[in-house]
Amino acid sequence: MRYLSALLMLLVCLSSPALAQSTPPGPAMLIADDVFLEGDNTLVAEGNVEAFYEGRRLKATRVTYDRSTETLRIDGPITLVDAEGDLLVLADAAELDRAMENGLLSGARVVMDDQLQLAAHEMSRVNGRYSQLYKAAVTSCRVCENGRPPLWQIRAERVIHDQQEQQLYFDNAQFRVLDTPILYLPRLRLPDPTLERASGFLIPSVYNSSTLGTGVKVPYFIKLGDHADLTLTPFIATKTTTLEYRYRQAFRNGEIEFNGAFSDDDQGVRSTRSYIFGEGRFELKRDFILTFDIEAVNDDTYLLDYSYSGKDRLDSQLAVERARRDEYIRAAITHFRTLRTNEQDSFVPTLSADAEYERRIFPARLGGELRLSAETHTHFRSSDTLLDGADFDPYSDGLDLTRFTTEANWFRSWILPGGVHTRLQTGVAVDSFFVDQAGLTSDSRDTNLTPSASLQLRWPLLKRTATNATHVIEPMVQLAWVGGDALNIPNDESTLVEFDEGNLLSLSRFPEPDRREYGFSAAYGLNWTRLDPRGWETSLVTGQVIRDERQLELSGLSSFSNVSGLQGRSSDFLLAGQLKAPNGLALTARGLFDAGYQTTKASARASWQNELADIGATYVWLRRDLAENRPGTISEWSVDGSYRLSRHWTGSANWRYDVASDRNVTAGIGLTYTNECVEAKLSASRRFTSSTILEPSTDLSLTVALRGFSAKTTDKSYIRTCRN
Known part of the structure; x- marks a missing residue:
C-alpha cells in the first residue's frame, strides 16, 4: 500500500x-x-x-x-x-x-x-x-x-x-x-x-495623414508595480515627432488616469505642441466622492490635427459630492477654455463655482414630501469691459455674476376614484443676484421671492387585446401658478432652452433659476404605450403649454428664443415617439411644430443592433436663431455603424453630411479581419471642414495584433474550424 x-x-x-x-x-x-x-x-x-x-x-x-x-x-x-x-x-x-x-x-x-x-x-x-x-x-x-x-x-x-x-x-x-x-x-x-x-511592447500601427505624413506608432507598456503603469508611444512620421503617454494608478480608495502627448512639427503656431487630459475618482469619508478632470492644450488645432479629440471647448473641474437616499450635496469649481474661432476666452466665463444642497423630509402630520434646497453659483470673465452684450450674445461683455437660491417645495399625491393620479406641489423660492461689470442695461444686485403651486392629473387607462398586447393611454394635465416679478438681470445661464417630454409638466422650462416662468399656465398632453409579448414596443407623447397674458408680460418674450418652442401664449406642439422591434431595430423621433404646422426643431435616430450589425443614423434640423448663437439653419445627417460581413470580416463606416451647406463634414471607412490568432484593422478617414486655422485632412492607419499573448480571443465565434 x-x-x-x-x-x-x-x-x-x-x-x-x-x-x-x-x-x-x-x-x-x-x-x-x-x-x-x-x-x-x-x-x-x-x-x-x-x-x-x-x-x-x-x-x-x-x-x-x-x-x-x-x-x-x-x-x-x-x-x-x-x-x-x-x-x-x-x-x-x-x-x-x-x-x-x-x-x-x-x-x-x-x-x-x-x-x-x-x-x-x-x-x-x-x-x-x-x-x-x-x-x-x-x-x-x-x-x-x-x-x-x-x-x-x-x-x-x-x-x-x-x-x-x-x-x-x-x-x-x-x-x-x-x-x-x-x-x-x-x-x-x-x-x-x-x-x-x-x-x-504593445501592438504597433502604421499611420498616414495628409497633414502629418507617413509614420509608425510603437507603444511600450511599463509596469510600475501592481497598481500603476505607464504607456509610452513614440509616433515618428515624416512631418512630426510625437511622444504619446498614458499613466494609470489605482489606490485603495480611488484611481487616476492621464493621457497626453508632446509633438514637434510645423503644423501649428507653435513648433512644440502638447496636450494633457486627466481624470480621477476617490472615495472619501462619510460617503463623499472626490472627482477631478483636467483638459489643457497649448494649440487650438492640436487635438483635431492628431485626432485626439473633437472638443471645441475644454473644461477642467474639481468636485466633491455625496448622494444618499434623502440628501444630496455637491460643490465644484470649473475652468473653461474655448477653442472656437468665433469666441474669445476673455468674453467666456473662465472660472465657475457651484455648490448645492438638497434634503428630503417626510413629515408625518402633513404627509407627502418636503424638499429643501440651497444653491449658489458664480462665474468670472477676464474681460474688463463694461459693455453688457445682448442676452443671446454673452461673448461681448465682461460681466461677472453670483447667484444664491434657496427653495422649499412640498409634494403630495393621491389616487382618486377611477384611478386618477393626482399630485399637488406648492413651494417658495428666494433668488439673490450680484452682478459686476453689468453696464447700464441691468441691475447690479436684486432679490426675488417666488411662490408657486401646481396640480397635476394623470389618468392611466390599460387595455389588453386578444393577441396579449398591452395598451396604456395616459391623458395628463397640469395647472400651475408662479408668483413674483421678473428681475432686470442678464440672461447668463439660461441662454439655451429645450422643450421636450421631460419638462412638459414643469413649473419652469428654464435650465437655471436666473430665469423663471411667472403667472398662470396650463400644460396638457397624452402618453400612449404599446407592449407586445413578441418583443414590439411603441410609445408616443404629445403635449402643449398655454400661458396667460400676465405671464408673457412678466417673463418677457425675449426670455425664450424664437425656436425654443415656448415663445408666445401657446407653445409649439410637442410630438415624440419611439419604436423598438424584436429584430434589434429602434426608431426615435422628436419634433416641435408651430401653429402653422411648420417644424421648429426636429431630430430622429434609427439604429439596428443584432449579432451581425450595429448601425445607426441620425438627422437633426434646427431653424436659424441668433438667440441660440446659430446664424444659419442646421440640417445634418450622420451615419455610423459596423456590419459583420462574414465569420472573420467586419466592415465599418461613418459619414456626416451638412444638408444646409450641401457639403460633407467627415467620412470614414474601416475593414477588420479577426480570427483566433490575429486581428488586422485597416481604416481611412477624411475631414472636409476648413477654417482660417484648420485644413481638410485624410488619415490612413493599419494595425495588426497577434492574439494569444496580450490580445486574447474573447469571442469564440471568430475561431476557425478544421476541414477534412
Missing part, C-alpha cells in the same frame, strides 16, 4: 505545464486496468490510467514508479488538465523525479489558457520553475491535421517558460507567416497568456 500511496501523491501534484513544486495534502484517486508490483521496488499501473486530485486530471497508458531511484516514468499518450481548465499538457512519454521538479517529456505540446500552443521535440523541467522546450514552435492559430502550416508561428531553438514570472523567452527565434520566415530575432521575450500585466 505504501507504494500505491507514493505513486498517487506523485501523480496528482501535476498542476501546470511545468508541473507542481510541492505535494498538496488531501485525498486522491487512481484508476487503472491493472496495478501490480515488479520486484520489491517498482509499482506499475497500466491500462487506461487516470489520476484525479482537486480538479486536476492525468491520463496515461502506463505509469511506473521506481522506489530505489525515486523516479517516475509515464508512457503516453499523456494528457494533463489543471483544475481551472486553463492548461492542457500533451506528451508521448515522460521521466520525472520524485518531487516532479526535474525531468524530461518527449513529444510535448502545451496549450495555455485555451489560447497559446507550444510544441517541441523535448520539454525538460528544471528546479520546479522552468520548462525548457527544444526545437519549439509557438502559435495561437488553429493547427489542423491536414499538413497546412498555421497562419503565423514563432520557431525557436529553445523556449523557456518561467512559471513564476509568467514569461516566455525565445532563443534564435523566427517569425513565420504561412511557414515563410519574415523576421529573425536572436532574443525575444513575451508574456504567457495567464499574465495580465507585464512591461513590454
Whole structure:
C-alpha cells in the first residue's frame, strides 16, 4: 500500500505545464486496468490510467514508479488538465523525479489558457520553475491535421517558460507567416497568456495623414508595480515627432488616469505642441466622492490635427459630492477654455463655482414630501469691459455674476376614484443676484421671492387585446401658478432652452433659476404605450403649454428664443415617439411644430443592433436663431455603424453630411479581419471642414495584433474550424 500511496501523491501534484513544486495534502484517486508490483521496488499501473486530485486530471497508458531511484516514468499518450481548465499538457512519454521538479517529456505540446500552443521535440523541467522546450514552435492559430502550416508561428531553438514570472523567452527565434520566415530575432521575450500585466511592447500601427505624413506608432507598456503603469508611444512620421503617454494608478480608495502627448512639427503656431487630459475618482469619508478632470492644450488645432479629440471647448473641474437616499450635496469649481474661432476666452466665463444642497423630509402630520434646497453659483470673465452684450450674445461683455437660491417645495399625491393620479406641489423660492461689470442695461444686485403651486392629473387607462398586447393611454394635465416679478438681470445661464417630454409638466422650462416662468399656465398632453409579448414596443407623447397674458408680460418674450418652442401664449406642439422591434431595430423621433404646422426643431435616430450589425443614423434640423448663437439653419445627417460581413470580416463606416451647406463634414471607412490568432484593422478617414486655422485632412492607419499573448480571443465565434 505504501507504494500505491507514493505513486498517487506523485501523480496528482501535476498542476501546470511545468508541473507542481510541492505535494498538496488531501485525498486522491487512481484508476487503472491493472496495478501490480515488479520486484520489491517498482509499482506499475497500466491500462487506461487516470489520476484525479482537486480538479486536476492525468491520463496515461502506463505509469511506473521506481522506489530505489525515486523516479517516475509515464508512457503516453499523456494528457494533463489543471483544475481551472486553463492548461492542457500533451506528451508521448515522460521521466520525472520524485518531487516532479526535474525531468524530461518527449513529444510535448502545451496549450495555455485555451489560447497559446507550444510544441517541441523535448520539454525538460528544471528546479520546479522552468520548462525548457527544444526545437519549439509557438502559435495561437488553429493547427489542423491536414499538413497546412498555421497562419503565423514563432520557431525557436529553445523556449523557456518561467512559471513564476509568467514569461516566455525565445532563443534564435523566427517569425513565420504561412511557414515563410519574415523576421529573425536572436532574443525575444513575451508574456504567457495567464499574465495580465507585464512591461513590454504593445501592438504597433502604421499611420498616414495628409497633414502629418507617413509614420509608425510603437507603444511600450511599463509596469510600475501592481497598481500603476505607464504607456509610452513614440509616433515618428515624416512631418512630426510625437511622444504619446498614458499613466494609470489605482489606490485603495480611488484611481487616476492621464493621457497626453508632446509633438514637434510645423503644423501649428507653435513648433512644440502638447496636450494633457486627466481624470480621477476617490472615495472619501462619510460617503463623499472626490472627482477631478483636467483638459489643457497649448494649440487650438492640436487635438483635431492628431485626432485626439473633437472638443471645441475644454473644461477642467474639481468636485466633491455625496448622494444618499434623502440628501444630496455637491460643490465644484470649473475652468473653461474655448477653442472656437468665433469666441474669445476673455468674453467666456473662465472660472465657475457651484455648490448645492438638497434634503428630503417626510413629515408625518402633513404627509407627502418636503424638499429643501440651497444653491449658489458664480462665474468670472477676464474681460474688463463694461459693455453688457445682448442676452443671446454673452461673448461681448465682461460681466461677472453670483447667484444664491434657496427653495422649499412640498409634494403630495393621491389616487382618486377611477384611478386618477393626482399630485399637488406648492413651494417658495428666494433668488439673490450680484452682478459686476453689468453696464447700464441691468441691475447690479436684486432679490426675488417666488411662490408657486401646481396640480397635476394623470389618468392611466390599460387595455389588453386578444393577441396579449398591452395598451396604456395616459391623458395628463397640469395647472400651475408662479408668483413674483421678473428681475432686470442678464440672461447668463439660461441662454439655451429645450422643450421636450421631460419638462412638459414643469413649473419652469428654464435650465437655471436666473430665469423663471411667472403667472398662470396650463400644460396638457397624452402618453400612449404599446407592449407586445413578441418583443414590439411603441410609445408616443404629445403635449402643449398655454400661458396667460400676465405671464408673457412678466417673463418677457425675449426670455425664450424664437425656436425654443415656448415663445408666445401657446407653445409649439410637442410630438415624440419611439419604436423598438424584436429584430434589434429602434426608431426615435422628436419634433416641435408651430401653429402653422411648420417644424421648429426636429431630430430622429434609427439604429439596428443584432449579432451581425450595429448601425445607426441620425438627422437633426434646427431653424436659424441668433438667440441660440446659430446664424444659419442646421440640417445634418450622420451615419455610423459596423456590419459583420462574414465569420472573420467586419466592415465599418461613418459619414456626416451638412444638408444646409450641401457639403460633407467627415467620412470614414474601416475593414477588420479577426480570427483566433490575429486581428488586422485597416481604416481611412477624411475631414472636409476648413477654417482660417484648420485644413481638410485624410488619415490612413493599419494595425495588426497577434492574439494569444496580450490580445486574447474573447469571442469564440471568430475561431476557425478544421476541414477534412
